[in-house]
Amino acid sequence: xxxxxxxxxAILGDAFVFYYAFFKWGRIQEDKQLSFSYHKKSLYLFxxxxxxxxxxxxxxxxxxxxxxxxxxxxxSLLQVIHLYGIIYLIxxxxxxxxxxxxxxxxKILINVGIRKSIEIDRKEVKSVSVIHSEKELIHxxxxxxxxxxxxxxxxxxGFKDDIxxxxxxxxxxxxxxxLGISRDITHINLAVDDxxxxxxxxx
Numbered sequence: 001x002x003x004x005x006x007x008x009x010a011i012l013g014d015a016f017v018f019y020y021a022f023f024k025w026g027r028i029q030e031d032k033q034l035s036f037s038y039h040k041k042s043l044y045l046f047x048x049x050x051x052x053x054x055x056x057x058x059x060x061x062x063x064x065x066x067x068x069x070x071x072x073x074x075x076s077l078l079q080v081i082h083l084y085g086i087i088y089l090i091x092x093x094x095x096x097x098x099x100x101x102x103x104x105x106x107k108i109l110i111n112v113g114i115r116k117s118i119e120i121d122r123k124e125v126k127s128v129s130v131i132h133s134e135k136e137l138i139h140x141x142x143x144x145x146x147x148x149x150x151x152x153x154x155x156x157x158g159f160k161d162d163i164x165x166x167x168x169x170x171x172x173x174x175x176x177x178x179l180g181i182s183r184d185i186t187h188i189n190l191a192v193d194d195x196x197x198x199x200x201x202x203x
Contacts, residue, residue: 021091
């Protein structure tokens with residue numbers, strides 16, 4: 001599992017995305033320690049396929065529409081940016097597909113692809129709650145969301161993953177996100193596939 005500190009997240013973020021977009025599509029070998037996925041019940045696979053299809057069509061269409069109207073340099077630059085976006089989508093999906101919530105005797109390690117990661121001492125867990133509906137969630141600005149589908153997708157297409165577990169911490173723990181951006185976290189909201197096993201492992 002990838003848990004990067006602030007500096008490595010900033011330096012190696014793009015490298016990990018490109019590596020997982022092209023070279024890491026084999027069968028996932030689970031570690032001996034307890035690990036829990038969060039993507040199998042998500043709609044992210046279908047959203048991902050639709051987005052890649054749409055981006056490829058736009059990439060081809062823009063080439064023909066812009067080729068005669070703008071300088072070649074500008075057209076090429078836009079195509080490179082567009083292609084980077086497609087590769088990033090593919091790499092992000094594969095990283096999320098391989099992402100796990102890992103639990104051992106002393107720590108909980110969580111990574112959501114390359115988007116964000118956090119390491120928690122199990123002694124810092126205050127409570128673990130099973131969530132049946134969003135109304136049961138304790139909302140906090142310092143929340144860490146363990147979901148396959150990015151939260152901002154809800155604003156554009158109305159889809160989001162259903163949270164089924166919330167972990168509240170005794171004190172704020174530092175998490176790291178894209179480009180090494182850090183946040184202090186007190187609540188962790190998860191959409192784990194094996195809810196019963198996860199709750200049992202940290203209770």
